[in-house]
Amino acid sequence: MAPKRLDKLVGAVGLMAANLLGCGGDGTGRPSPAPPQWFDPDGVGPYPVGVTSVRVTDPARVDPKTHAPRELRVEIWYPAAEAARDQPLDHLDFASDAPAELASQIGDAGFPVVEQPAVRDAAPREEDGPFAVILYSHAYGGSRNQAAYLTTHLASQGYVVVAADHTGTTMYDMVHVTGEWRNDAIAHATDRPLDLTALIDRLEAGTLTSGSIEPPVDLSRLGVMGHSIGGTACLLVTSTASSFYDERVRASVPIAPPTQAAWLFGPLNAIEVPTLYFGGMKDGLAPYDTEVVPGYEAHVSRAGLVGIAGAGHFGFTDWCDDAFLAAADRFYDNPTWRAVLHDGCGSAYVPTERTHLFTKRYASVWFDELLRGEEDEARAYLDPSGVPDDIEMRLTP
Numbered sequence: 001m002a003p004k005r006l007d008k009l010v011g012a013v014g015l016m017a018a019n020l021l022g023c024g025g026d027g028t029g030r031p032s033p034a035p036p037q038w039f040d041p042d043g044v045g046p047y048p049v050g051v052t053s054v055r056v057t058d059p060a061r062v063d064p065k066t067h068a069p070r071e072l073r074v075e076i077w078y079p080a081a082e083a084a085r086d087q088p089l090d091h092l093d094f095a096s097d098a099p100a101e102l103a104s105q106i107g108d109a110g111f112p113v114v115e116q117p118a119v120r121d122a123a124p125r126e127e128d129g130p131f132a133v134i135l136y137s138h139a140y141g142g143s144r145n146q147a148a149y150l151t152t153h154l155a156s157q158g159y160v161v162v163a164a165d166h167t168g169t170t171m172y173d174m175v176h177v178t179g180e181w182r183n184d185a186i187a188h189a190t191d192r193p194l195d196l197t198a199l200i201d202r203l204e205a206g207t208l209t210s211g212s213i214e215p216p217v218d219l220s221r222l223g224v225m226g227h228s229i230g231g232t233a234c235l236l237v238t239s240t241a242s243s244f245y246d247e248r249v250r251a252s253v254p255i256a257p258p259t260q261a262a263w264l265f266g267p268l269n270a271i272e273v274p275t276l277y278f279g280g281m282k283d284g285l286a287p288y289d290t291e292v293v294p295g296y297e298a299h300v301s302r303a304g305l306v307g308i309a310g311a312g313h314f315g316f317t318d319w320c321d322d323a324f325l326a327a328a329d330r331f332y333d334n335p336t337w338r339a340v341l342h343d344g345c346g347s348a349y350v351p352t353e354r355t356h357l358f359t360k361r362y363a364s365v366w367f368d369e370l371l372r373g374e375e376d377e378a379r380a381y382l383d384p385s386g387v388p389d390d391i392e393m394r395l396t397p
Contacts, residue, residue: 137230231257242266259295280311312344
């Protein structure tokens with residue numbers, strides 16, 4: 001069993017402190033030396049975090065480019081054994097991560113090497129498991145690593161988080177897109193939910209990592225989370241009217257999802273899985289009022305909505321870093337795509353640290369309630385009357 005939170009009084013005190021300070025942990029990116037008795041959704045959780053990479057093939061599908069079974073590169077973040085607490089943290093090097101044919105171009109563009117608060121290939125934590133699982137689906141033109149602030153946070157809180165590069169729509173694939181990128185995004189839309197189902201199947205069979213590093217998981221407590229078209233994929237696997245519906249999913253968090261595209265594949269009013277929508281009120285790619293809010297309002301079951309004033313589309317990722325954006329401007333030839341990556345970044349938007357804070361806070365408590373049964377503690381945070389002034393929150397019971 002995972003460590004329990006304290007009673008509701010302590011939870012309320014923690015909430016007041018979080019709203020006043022807006023942060024947690026010791027400021028170093030590492031967990032505190034001793035696990036606390038409750039999980040502050042704003043702060044680093046009680047567990048050190050491990051991360052590992054694997055490749056998965058789906059023999060049921062053929063990649064149209066390679067004419068071979070579809071292959072996915074997968075990242076897994078997980079609660080690690082105590083020995084990981086003092087080990088060196090992992091670094092993401094985009095040049096090393098890129099396909100071989102693009103590595104030199106990525107290097108020449110000057111993409112930064114980024115540290116994440118996780119230890120590469122650390123031994124999984126066996127005690128306190130098995131752990132609930134959350135699948136993360138990245139944006140069109142994104143990466144499985146695009147939101148390490150969120151994936152590592154959830155792993156430190158006691159979740160196993162799994163994210164795949166959706167082959168054909170990654171940041172590396174975008175170098176080949178010269179025309180209207182939205183048409184390409186729609187053409188690949190159906191790959192996403194099938195990728196999620198393939199990952200669930202491998203988790204269920206215990207073969208996701210082929211035995212190299214296999215964190216203990218409890219698939220009866222399974223959630224999905226995604227950004228942009230990755231959020232749309234979450235809607236598709238949770239709509240009972242969709243051909244992509246997967247009954248194993250228990251909770252969903254779509255972030256800045258284009259919901260009108262989801263209607264092409266399955267009505268949103270057929271979603272019975274509790275769903276928490278996030279949206280940026282200054283998002284030019286998935287506008288809050290015309291994409292995110294209508295998705296929330298279509299629900300007939302438990303749903304929530306968190307709108308962040310001044311936030312844009314890529315503010316929900318780690319990519320608003322100046323060095324990353326400068327490298328992206330050098331790497332991509334398509335001027336339209338270069339402009340897209342800046343939506344949510346810079347002085348015209350709320351600082352991404354604030355967007356990240358609220359995303360971590362409310363995604364954590366949503367999953368805590370639905371996947372760990374911490375209803376009383378979660379409801380202390382999911383209270384529209386107590387949110388900061390720059391947050392709009394709506395809840396459907």
